Amino acid sequence: MFSSRRTASAVTALACLILLPAAQAGVSAAQEASPTGAAATADAGSVYSVPGTDSRSRTEINRTGAQVLSVRDGVATVQATREQARRLRAAGFALEEQQDVAAALDALSGPEAGIAGAADFPPADRGFHNFDEMNAELDKAVQDHRAIAVRSSIGRSYQGRDIPMLKISDNAAQDENEPEVLFNCNQHAREHLTTEMCLHIINRFTDGYATNPAVKSVVDSREIWVVPVTNPDGSVYDVASGQYQGWRKNRQGSGTDTNRNWGYRWGCCGGSSSNPNSDTYRGSAAFSAPESAALARFVDSRVVGGKQQIRAHIDWHTFSELVLWPYGYTYNNTAEGMTQQEYDRFARVGTEMARTNGYTPQQSSDLYITDGSTTDWMWGKHKIFSFTFEMYPSGGGIDGFYPDDEVIGRETARNDAAVDILLREAGV
Template identity: 60%
Template sequence: MAAAAAVLLVLTLGGQAGAAQPGGPQVYEVTGAATAQQRTEVARTGADILDAEGATTTVIANPGEAAQLRALGYGVKSLGKVNRPQGTATVEDFPAGYTGYHTYAETQTELQKTVANYPALAKLGSAGTSYEGRALSLIKISDNVATDENEPEVLFTCNQHAREHLTTEMCLHIVQRLTSGYATDPAIKRLVDSTEIWVIPSVNPDGSEYDISGGTFHSWRKNRQGPGTDTNRNWGYKWGCCGGSSGSTSSETYRGTAAFSAPETRAVSNWVNSRVVGGVQQIKTHIDFHTYSELVLWPFGYTYADTAPGMTAAEAQKFQTLGKQMAATNGYTPEQSSDLYITDGSVNDWMWATHKIWSFTFEMYPKGSSPGFYPRDTQIVPQTTRNDQAVDILINAAITG
């Protein structure tokens, strides 16, 4: 990735109200990490990898992590500080050029409208409550939505990482498409009639609201519990096992004090556990949407091995086949999570190891660091509709088994 592209990321993050904290996080261009093992070494300092192209990796890191990277022999060039507000800033709206994105309140309004417009298809509930008390809204879509039918279930989760606002739009688009298209699209009707579909548009609403506080972006990743926990390093399977997360509270990949110490991951995991009926997990397939890099990823993330305890060669092959089928429809790159770098405590590893749910991560648009986490709202429609076929493939996989 060219340095100019990474500089654009910094300009997107900063330059508005609120100065960066002294000694706080910065964006760095790191050179010399060309392999998954080397990128894992970079990540093990606690740096948050944003993008990787060839031997160049872009990260957000604090000064101590940057010093570790230099000591390991990597080239480290600062591209600018990340703008983070001091104290608590008020939530306003997205900046100009981004107002097509939905705030938390606007997301709730959209979900409520869906239920009002399609009461026979949609039912709104909650998986639990965030650290700051926001509902982790959960919408169910099915032809007999008020009944818990004996049908395969599908789960879509979005916005685990606060700054990844395009993912909330992805979940809202899934909801809108499956409800508004039901009466006129036979393919949609078949999918909805044959399954129970669950959508959580924001797993991390507190962090998402903080990220746009004051009407500007802050590149905030974690939840808002104390120093913030990276919710996608806080899941219970292989939590903190393998150098794929950080124990430092200042790190962007801080895994929390214990598995499920974040109220958000604890609530969502408990809800998934509750879908075990008669000893059988009803949820069969799952996508957790993230940005960015245009990837389709599957377990395991904690090990480079394709197979490991709890993953047979046949199961690994099925993950690959399904992942490649979905990627063929949206132009993303399909690969095992650890082909990028090792992560532990991730949602996909937990979903599969605990419940044998065919769980994938989609890293959405863009492919590189420009425009990074903050594409203009003109990209919402093309980038969400881009995944329509992949979503249908995943739902169909739950039906066919």
């Protein structure tokens, strides 16, 4: 994963360890404890390997307040504080330590990170766009392609930052009777590769319009909405010191996980936390986070004449290389609002998209239970054909959130065919 510029500093933070068999055991949701996933917290914790897991045991791991970061062949990579790790071991899970999170973040940030006034990615990762650079890219897209690109806003973040959105269509300033598709990125602050994914979509369908007949055909027959940074406060905070913070949530109090704050089955099923210090804290109420509320209001506003105009959607995340579809709140394939025929379409199209990029296709709850998620709300309320993509890499610890900037071009273009399939399905 690491280029040569990172190898020397990172090797000491990453170790491959022989894993012990695990006993499966239940862990009470009442055991939620202190926060994980943020270098700024008192206990950033460690990353552990946990073998022999399935979707139910991974759900139980998350319910302790620890967090499953990735899964490969049943081996879960888990971020946990010392107390959470102790409780997991007491419940019968075998944990083997891989990384100290704070040390790993230091290694990933590099020796020049944290200099005064940095307010940006560490020097070795300046290929990623910070918030100001992302805004400049949107302005450039509009300036270069005024007929097909219009910039707007879905609202403001908790700290008052604008949450920008770009519309791409052949007559972008008009509301035409065409299928609409929504892409949103960077709900979770540390998942910066997703912002690059949204910018790649924007550049592909604007710069390619005049020269690529396939691109032109899509733009002429669809209305494409792109939100490159859904959680601007968290994204800015994660790199503002010039050193990675490992931050996931928004910046409202101790932070809300905006992808557990949506109103469909909010807090229903042990797939989020009521503890404000948890990385999966669902907030005080559904849509208590202004960022999730703003995106939901926009989607609600696209109901025209009683019909939802947005037909398809991808919520981009990192990491694990997965294509996920609803529902996340239940292990059942079918439930209220999801017929077998509808589920079969999700599975068919999700599998087709995964064949193009090498990701693993599965129902969201096959990973672990989540409630109050974006895709569940998109489908559960509006019948929007909604997927979550977990991007590169396929596995890892805290380092998985911070891949080298050299992979940006490859890993965003890797999803072109999948995006095209979703755009096609919006017209079905």
